[in-house]
Amino acid sequence: MNPAAKITAFAAALAASFGAAYGVGLTAGPETGTTGASERSGHAESSTPHTGEDPAGPPAGGLQVTEGGYTLDLRTPRVKAGQRSDLRFAIRDRTGQQVTEFQREHDKELHLIVASRDLATYRHVHPVRAADGTWSTPVKLPAAGDYRVFADFTPAGGNSTGLTLGADLAVSGPYKPAELPEPARTAAVDGYTVALNGTLRPDTPERLTFTVRKDGRPVTGLQPYLGSYGHLVALRTGDLAYLHVHPEGEPGDGSTEAGPDVAFTATSPGPASYRLFLDFKHGGKVRTAAFTVLSGAAAESTQPDDPSDGHKDGPSDGGHGH
Template sequence: MNTGLKITAFAAALAAAFGTAYGVGESLDPVVADRAPAHDERHTPPSTEADGHAGHDTPPAGGLQISESGYRLDLRTPRVTAGHRTELRFAVRDDHGRAVTEYRREHDKELHLIVASRDLLTYRHLHPTRAADGTWTTPVDLPRAGGYRVFADFTPAAEGARDLTLGADLAASGPYRPQELPRAVGTARVDGYEVELAGALRPGRASELSLSVSHGGKPVTDLQPYLGAYGHLVALRAGDLAYLHVHPTGAPGDGRTGPGPAVSFTATAPSSGDYRLFLDFKHDGVVRTAAFTVHAGAAEEAAPPAPEHSDGHGH
């Protein structure tokens, strides 16, 4: 989750070259379109506080590199067919080429896997299964053709190892139609739930974001813990899909954090620009994802009142 900035224009070039079809053969690096469904998380960068509050230093952007600190993401399924359930296989390798088999558990999991389209409309937070030889597998069904980015979020168990987010490109073949980033709005709807966003994302400066969940016009006050928290927030930067995960303020059972309706986060954007925020929350036994488009700029911008129809679905 620590890397430099680098904007990838491959998706746009590919769309221009191939028009309405996304290659079935070798290739690619762009992304797909759809909704905001599945689930994620990220560990606080070394420059921030361990409790999940972002510090005043600009956090490094993650997921832009396939290798970092002697570790490499080996995606063994670089291509899938849109609309078909496929088993995604990958491994994390050390600087000797050996598959890593020991990890530190973070939020109840050894590794969190995020799959997102480059237009930031499709989002999946997956929890793959690791075999004894270090191979990870998980089923995935991507709705539309295009380019996707796969993010592996983990901490090796090796002494001195730190949190890492490694990224790799994934292509889904089939008819391809580029989609625009949804406009910025203050409310997202998913499966009959409404989530209201308050606060602003600022570049290089910590700010508070509060997301309040309601259902049927009534505040939800019995959110359920999911992976050790009442909510998980992931931000992906439009253009290069730089990855930032922020943990919520407080935790279930700490004596001061209630189970809704609001879940608060302190976040720092690595740069100005447009971002897509994905909030995962659990209620009535189902994890759902609410998605927002926000702009991180020098001045706060008021969100338009019209709600966004996120069309996200449960996990």
């Protein structure tokens, strides 16, 4: 599907859920990703009738462990803080069988997001699937607390609908919840500054543009990562509703430049605070930048209007893994 068609489909079905590239956080790891203007954002085509959203707005994903006849079976519901653990899970169909066939999207069969309830820790990893449908990936989560695991996938089959299922993960150890960073138009990570231009609204698709700079200079050599120049995941504070879409255009389409701007079309499922995690690749390394944004009337008066106002949003403990 070309970028324009993707945006149209997303706006119609979901009113376009968050756009931007994958992630915004502090640390960078070996893996995260993006791809051109996709309609994934909690997947509006959900067959589940109740998500707690305004019927007029796009539904959010990740709030349910079972949806559309598929279930996220998390085999590792507890891990220890600061300790490397193998996270294991499976996707089961309505008959209870483990699913072994998936559509590849953005170079992967399944994307896995792990985030703490206070949104201070974020991981985007790509687990490995065994022949019997069991997925596994190593994780090392730095802080104790309640976490949410999101499995973002599309079952095999031409008529299959993309889904985001969520399950709770407990991380043991001394727990002290972090404060949510204040809304800001800029985020700094590893010598890079990313500026956000645009306003997230719950009723109207809006264009969000992220501009990447290094040492004050525009970055014009962004590298493709999972088929795109950026990838965005957004999580709503409170319930961690999941929104996931992709940027406008894609590498090699003849019109999309490799930076410094990565643009998205987005609509939130309702007025609230959201944490945006943007992943981008430069110099052979994936980095994550994180923003707190407000959607709704409060956003007009609270968020700074000038992307260059110097208000930096301290990076959260974000990361990637493979």
